[in-house]
Amino acid sequence: MGSVYRARDLHFPNVIKLVAVKEMINNAPDPLVRQTIVTNFEREANILVTLNHTSIPQIYDFFSRDDRSYLVLEFIQGKDLETILSEANAPLQEERVIAWAIELCDVLSFLHAHKPEPIIFRDMKPSNVMINQQGRSILVDFGIAKNFKTGQKGTMIGTEGYSPPEQYRGEATPVADLYALGATLHHLLTNKDPRLEAPFSFSERPIRSINPRISFELEAVVNTTLQYDPADRFQSANDMKDALLSVAKKTGALSRISASPLIKDQTVKPVWTFKCEDEIRGTVAYENGKVYCGCYDNNLYALDGATGEFQWKFATNGGLVCKPIINDGLVFVGSEDKNLYAVSVRTGKQAWTFNADGPIRSSPRIAEQHIFFGSDDGYLYAVNLLSNRMTWRVDGGSPIRSSPFITKELAYSGSEFGDFFCVDFRGQIKWRFKAKRAITSSPLVEDGIVYFASLDSTFYALDAKSGWIVWRFRMGKGSVSSPVKSENQILFGSADNYIYCLETVNSKEIWKFKTDHQVSGSPTIYNNAVYCGTADGTIYCLELKTGQMRWKFETGGLITSSPLIVNNLLYIGSSDHILYALYA
Amino acid sequence: MLNSIKSFFNKNQKRPKVINVETAPLPEDQLRALTRESVQLTPPHFLVGCGQSVGRQREHNEDSLFWFNTTFANDYNDLSMGLFIVADGMGGHQYGEVASSAATKALSEHILKKLFLPVFGLSQDAPSDSLHEIMENGIKYAQNAVLTKAPGGGTTLTSALILGEQVTIGHVGDSRLYYIYPDGRMDVMTNDHSLVKRLLDLGQINEEEAKNHPNKNVLYRALGQSEPFRPDIQTTPIPRPGYIMICSDGLWGLVSDEEIFRIITSNETPSLACGQLVDAANEAGGPDNISVVLVKFI
Numbered sequence: 092m093g094s095v096y097r098a099r100d101l102h103f104p105n106v107i108k109l110v111a112v113k114e115m116i117n118n119a120p121d122p123l124v125r126q127t128i129v130t131n132f133e134r135e136a137n138i139l140v141t142l143n144h145t146s147i148p149q150i151y152d153f154f155s156r157d158d159r160s161y162l163v164l165e166f167i168q169g170k171d172l173e174t175i176l177s178e179a180n181a182p183l184q185e186e187r188v189i190a191w192a193i194e195l196c197d198v199l200s201f202l203h204a205h206k207p208e209p210i211i212f213r214d215m216k217p218s219n220v221m222i223n224q225q226g227r228s229i230l231v232d233f234g235i236a237k238n239f240k241t242g243q244k245g246t247m248i249g250t251e252g253y254s255p256p257e258q259y260r261g262e263a264t265p266v267a268d269l270y271a272l273g274a275t276l277h278h279l280l281t282n283k284d285p286r287l288e289a290p291f292s293f294s295e296r297p298i299r300s301i302n303p304r305i306s307f308e309l310e311a312v313v314n315t316t317l318q319y320d321p322a323d324r325f326q327s328a329n330d331m332k333d334a335l336l337s338v339a340k341k342t343g344a345l346s347r348i349s350a351s352p353l354i355k356d357q358t359v360k361p362v363w364t365f366k367c368e369d370e371i372r373g374t375v376a377y378e379n380g381k382v383y384c385g386c387y388d389n390n391l392y393a394l395d396g397a398t399g400e401f402q403w404k405f406a407t408n409g410g411l412v413c414k415p416i417i418n419d420g421l422v423f424v425g426s427e428d429k430n431l432y433a434v435s436v437r438t439g440k441q442a443w444t445f446n447a448d449g450p451i452r453s454s455p456r457i458a459e460q461h462i463f464f465g466s467d468d469g470y471l472y473a474v475n476l477l478s479n480r481m482t483w484r485v486d487g488g489s490p491i492r493s494s495p496f497i498t499k500e501l502a503y504s505g506s507e508f509g510d511f512f513c514v515d516f517r518g519q520i521k522w523r524f525k526a527k528r529a530i531t532s533s534p535l536v537e538d539g540i541v542y543f544a545s546l547d548s549t550f551y552a553l554d555a556k557s558g559w560i561v562w563r564f565r566m567g568k569g570s571v572s573s574p575v576k577s578e579n580q581i582l583f584g585s586a587d588n589y590i591y592c593l594e595t596v597n598s599k600e601i602w603k604f605k606t607d608h609q610v611s612g613s614p615t616i617y618n619n620a621v622y623c624g625t626a627d628g629t630i631y632c633l634e635l636k637t638g639q640m641r642w643k644f645e646t647g648g649l650i651t652s653s654p655l656i657v658n659n660l661l662y663i664g665s666s667d668h669i670l671y672a673l674y675a
Numbered sequence: 676m677l678n679s680i681k682s683f684f685n686k687n688q689k690r691p692k693v694i695n696v697e698t699a700p701l702p703e704d705q706l707r708a709l710t711r712e713s714v715q716l717t718p719p720h721f722l723v724g725c726g727q728s729v730g731r732q733r734e735h736n737e738d739s740l741f742w743f744n745t746t747f748a749n750d751y752n753d754l755s756m757g758l759f760i761v762a763d764g765m766g767g768h769q770y771g772e773v774a775s776s777a778a779t780k781a782l783s784e785h786i787l788k789k790l791f792l793p794v795f796g797l798s799q800d801a802p803s804d805s806l807h808e809i810m811e812n813g814i815k816y817a818q819n820a821v822l823t824k825a826p827g828g829g830t831t832l833t834s835a836l837i838l839g840e841q842v843t844i845g846h847v848g849d850s851r852l853y854y855i856y857p858d859g860r861m862d863v864m865t866n867d868h869s870l871v872k873r874l875l876d877l878g879q880i881n882e883e884e885a886k887n888h889p890n891k892n893v894l895y896r897a898l899g900q901s902e903p904f905r906p907d908i909q910t911t912p913i914p915r916p917g918y919i920m921i922c923s924d925g926l927w928g929l930v931s932d933e934e935i936f937r938i939i940t941s942n943e944t945p946s947l948a949c950g951q952l953v954d955a956a957n958e959a960g961g962p963d964n965i966s967v968v969l970v971k972f973i
Contacts (some may be wrong), residue, residue: 493920552910554838563807596909
């Protein structure tokens with residue numbers, strides 16, 4: 092549509108006086124329309140020349156020549172807010188934003204009070220606000236340029252983002268300018284560009300859910316300006332300015348009232364606890380009223396699920412970190428003593444063992460009469476449940492601590508050097524994929540996509556048939572957390588302290604929840620809630636839809652496993668040696 | 676519930692139009708149990724057809740469409756790939772047509788270079804970018820092509836990249852991509868980036884007002900605009916058995932879902948179906964250009 096030039100005013104040959112020259116191109120094909128555009132431009136330029144306000148650049152001159160019109164105005168040293176925001180690449184501070192907002196209300200109030208007719212700015216957005224070297228905000232691009240936008244027949248493109256809904260009925264009012272100012276503030280406080288979102292969707296992105304550092308009061312003011320119905324908004328720039336001033340006073344002078352969580356800690360009491368002799372790092376298993384729990388004290392425990400009463404224990408010669416699996420009267424568990432044990436669920440006596448070449452930390456899976464598991468010796472094993480012999484093993488290249496995922500005809504697993512591979516049931520590798528660092532997270536395959544996290548700070552979605560990357564999602568840090576899926580949501584934790592919930596089809600963030608520590612555990616979904624433990628020993632219960640916290644419970648150690656929930660009872664082990672049973 | 680289950684089996688039953696009734700979709704596992712098992716073609720492939728018409732009231736065709744489809748199979752593995760694009764240009768003069776073809780060519784060029792050659796070429800290097808990154812960069816490339824070749828013009832762009840069992844959809848504007856199942860379900864997989872659709876979603880206007888809204892043709896997202904935008908990109912499993920249909924608003928704005936479904940399922944090949952779809956839009960007045968691509972998965 093046009094350009095802005097930095098120019099030197101040669102009326103003053105002995106000094107350097109810089110001006111900005113805005114060029115507008117008149118490309119209307121009809122000569123009558125073209126003439127109207129020039130007339131409108133000159134009329135508005137005549138108004139602007141008379142304006143005198145510190146937040147409006149001074150107009151020095153205007154002229155038209157051939158198909159172009161020019162406006163000569165004060166050159167502002169500084170940066171516009173869009174640039175400032177993109178350089179910060181983070182929400183801006185509340186104090187700075189409030190100060191600019193008050194100045195902008197001032198200048199809008201000045202324009203709206205113009206006689207005989209109010210001047211509507213019409214195009215409030217971050218790129219039209221310059222911050223000069225004194226830190227003052229200045230409005231730079233008046234709606235005057237709009238005259239040069241030629242109307243088109245048929246489908247056309249409207250620029251959205253900051254404009255209010257009534258703009259599409261052709262209404263430009265003072266209240267519309269305030270809506271756009273509200274939209275601008277929303278963008279500055281959240282760093283979420285409204286042009287990338289559906290129009291008029293601010294209420295779906297509450298400021299404090301994106302940037303909790305912002306005060307309730309400021310959020311309330313911005314929300315008021317962004318009401319869909321103009322009648323529900325501030326009716327004048329002065330009203331909005333007054334509201335902003337009182338926010339500034341309140342948040343500046345009074346100590347901020349901290350937001351209390353929905354329910355206070357430790358109102359959740361365990362139904363029962365069971366103390367082992369060492370850390371519990373693995374997930375527990377449940378079958379037929381009993382829970383089975385492996386422990387670093389080398390024992391596999393069988394407890395009554397309802398009461399926590401001890402049934403039996405089975406001793407191995409190494410720590411147990413995997414989740415046991417039960418099949419046909421036998422419970423299987425891998426040990427750091429390199430053995431996979433099959434133990435009778437009734438008696439707690441050993442039925443048979445299988446010896447791998449390294450410690451077994453990967454949780455075994457059972458399919459097609461075989462038990463599949465990885466080992467620190469770098470192999471993924473398939474052992475026949477009837478013959479108790481190895482059918483095949485596949486070299487994963489480095490220790491396999493990730494638990495394999497088994498589908499109808501394929502097995503998937505990651506390894507500690509970042510290799511991920513897919514093998515068929517003959518033990519032949521179908522494809523390989525390489526992440527930059529370890530894949531300890533256990534993969535999940537659904538609808539032809541395999542999901543897993545890696546220590547390279549990326550969460551991957553690969554095509555399960557070919558291994559191509561469908562999408563990847565950057566986390567702040569690496570992750571060992573294994574994902575869970577519910578309908579179109581995928582959830583996982585990360586060492587950047589967040590529990591993430593993404594949309595499976597497009598990797599868009601639905602919500603993320605900030606915990607107080609690294610999320611080393613894996614989430615579990617039960618009854619529309621997400622349960623997940625962190626490395627400071629807290630177990631969180633969050634709303635599946637929104638990520639809001641329902642409750643949390645603190646154990647005495649760190650949690651590395653995923654909660655198991657059966658019949659409304661949640662079982663989780665902690666490195667404080669205790670197995671907890673809580674009401675979910 | 677029982678009736679709705681029955682209706683899935685009854686192919687020819689015309690579904691009555693019900694207004695103001697909220698229904699909950701069946702959960703995935705129930706749907707799977709009801710869906711007809713598909714035939715496994717070895718190696719996997721699919722049938723394609725397309726149709727295009729200037730319509731009855733315009734002088735120029737500003738739409739562009741693209742269809743590319745390939746299969747490779749040997750003893751060890753097999754793979755099919757397809758790329759289908761519909762773009763609806765706008766902006767008057769000759770720019771609409773330039774914009775839609777520039778966007779289509781740029782996107783297909785990018786995807787063939789970044790994906791087809793690495794996957795099907797001799798070197799066999801798996802692409803290092805994710806499918807979503809390839810699609811997003813392709814659409815950026817298309818955006819630049821529109822800005823350079825057709826300044827002032829604009830275009831919608833809706834594309835389906837089929838690779839194996841998954842479809843990656845890239846979308847900007849108000850052309851549409853449908854998943855159509857033999858049991859009668861027609862899912863619009865894309866979101867119209869039009870102002871009126873947004874007002875409708877917000878409940879600010881009703882269907883009737885939407886039809887006659889003065890801003891009916893205003894898009895809030897399209898290629899060719901100078902403001903930043905992000906395309907909608909998603910990956911979902913292919914509808915098998917079923918169809919993928921991509922079309923411009925010259926078709927979906929004029930022919931009812933029921934009629935589209937009837938034409939698609941009553942024709943033996945996608946090509947014949949597309950011909951009839953274009954005829955149906957023209958018979959309804961043909962006020963706009965019409966483009967349609969139909970992919971059938973047996």
